[in-house]
Amino acid sequence: MSIDTQAGPDQQTTAPKRRRSSAMRPRVQLVPRATPPSPRALLISYALSLLSAVLIAVLVNLTVISQFQHLTAQRSLYASLRLSLAAGSAPIGQTDVNGQLVVPGTPIALLQIPAIGVDEVVIEGTTSTQTRRAVGHSRDSPLPGQPGVSVLMGRQAAYGGVFGDLDRLRSGDVITVTTGQGISQYRVIGPRTGTEELPDLGVGQGRLMLISASGLPFMPDGTVRVDATLISKAFPRPAPVFSSGALTPQEKPMAGDDSHAVALSWLLELLVLIAVGAVVAWQRWDRRAAWIVFLPLVLVTSLACADRICDLLPNLV
Numbered sequence: 001m002s003i004d005t006q007a008g009p010d011q012q013t014t015a016p017k018r019r020r021s022s023a024m025r026p027r028v029q030l031v032p033r034a035t036p037p038s039p040r041a042l043l044i045s046y047a048l049s050l051l052s053a054v055l056i057a058v059l060v061n062l063t064v065i066s067q068f069q070h071l072t073a074q075r076s077l078y079a080s081l082r083l084s085l086a087a088g089s090a091p092i093g094q095t096d097v098n099g100q101l102v103v104p105g106t107p108i109a110l111l112q113i114p115a116i117g118v119d120e121v122v123i124e125g126t127t128s129t130q131t132r133r134a135v136g137h138s139r140d141s142p143l144p145g146q147p148g149v150s151v152l153m154g155r156q157a158a159y160g161g162v163f164g165d166l167d168r169l170r171s172g173d174v175i176t177v178t179t180g181q182g183i184s185q186y187r188v189i190g191p192r193t194g195t196e197e198l199p200d201l202g203v204g205q206g207r208l209m210l211i212s213a214s215g216l217p218f219m220p221d222g223t224v225r226v227d228a229t230l231i232s233k234a235f236p237r238p239a240p241v242f243s244s245g246a247l248t249p250q251e252k253p254m255a256g257d258d259s260h261a262v263a264l265s266w267l268l269e270l271l272v273l274i275a276v277g278a279v280v281a282w283q284r285w286d287r288r289a290a291w292i293v294f295l296p297l298v299l300v301t302s303l304a305c306a307d308r309i310c311d312l313l314p315n316l317v
Helices: 039-087 261-282 287-312
Strands: 107-113 118-124 136-137 148-153 174-179 180-192 207-217 220-228
Touching: 039 107, 039 118, 039 261, 039 287, 107 136, 180 207, 261 287
Parallel strands: 118 136, 148 207
Antiparallel strands: 107 118, 107 174, 136 148, 174 180, 180 220, 207 220
16 A cells, blocks of 8 residues: 655645845935926026027127128119119219208219229118118218218128228229219228328318228227228219218217117017017927927027117127
8 A cells, every 4th residue: 555645735835935135125215306496596597598599699690690681782782873873863962863861871882992802882871780781981971082081981890891801901002982973093091090190181182081990800999990092083072961060979980879779679578578488388388399389489589689789789890
């Protein structure tokens, strides 16, 4: 008789489970919850972000966009000047053919300086708004080719930087100016600082004074003037309507133009509203949708603000 040594199901004993060592257990480290920034810190952060956006837009506008704006303006002004010269309606004095003061921004001449590669339309007026588009003619001076000292102002770096190489002109270089009265030629005397004075002109003599900023680009330390003597026959000058005392401060060298300050304030307020809307959308919308909607608005408004800020900068930079 055999004895069954296999234990039944009820008689089988379960082997004790091995306990995991505490050293083998993963350790969970509690990370303290970050303290949310205070409203004041958020306000400062948003303000600095907006300021950075505007400053970057100003830099891009001055160094890149302004060059294209100037080129586009010159093409339009050149076409307008050609038409007025052909029709005989180009201004030859402080008033137009109707006896009204020449509107600032009206094209009046074509300036050519082969020595420094200048081929530029000249417009009436020297405010920062005018010199963005072209070389500006000081309204209180005679037109080029007429007796007296004709004053032209141009920018050194931004908006074409037409007069950026003005200090490279040397004695004997020839300047040609075409106006509604004909073609005039000047011979350069040389550059000078604002403290040097030239002798007075005689009867019937003419001189051209070119003015721009001196120093590093976008970092002016003063003005540079280049004088040139009229070597062709002088054209008659119509009787002046106003003298130098009638010019506004915005038309003087290195002056800014604050006539668009109100528009700038409205644009800045609009930029703040867009920024507030972007923050709300960031918290409530999908973040990709918030980027798509508000990033173009911020960029366009920042560039518009930069365009108005550039009016406040000196008219020769």
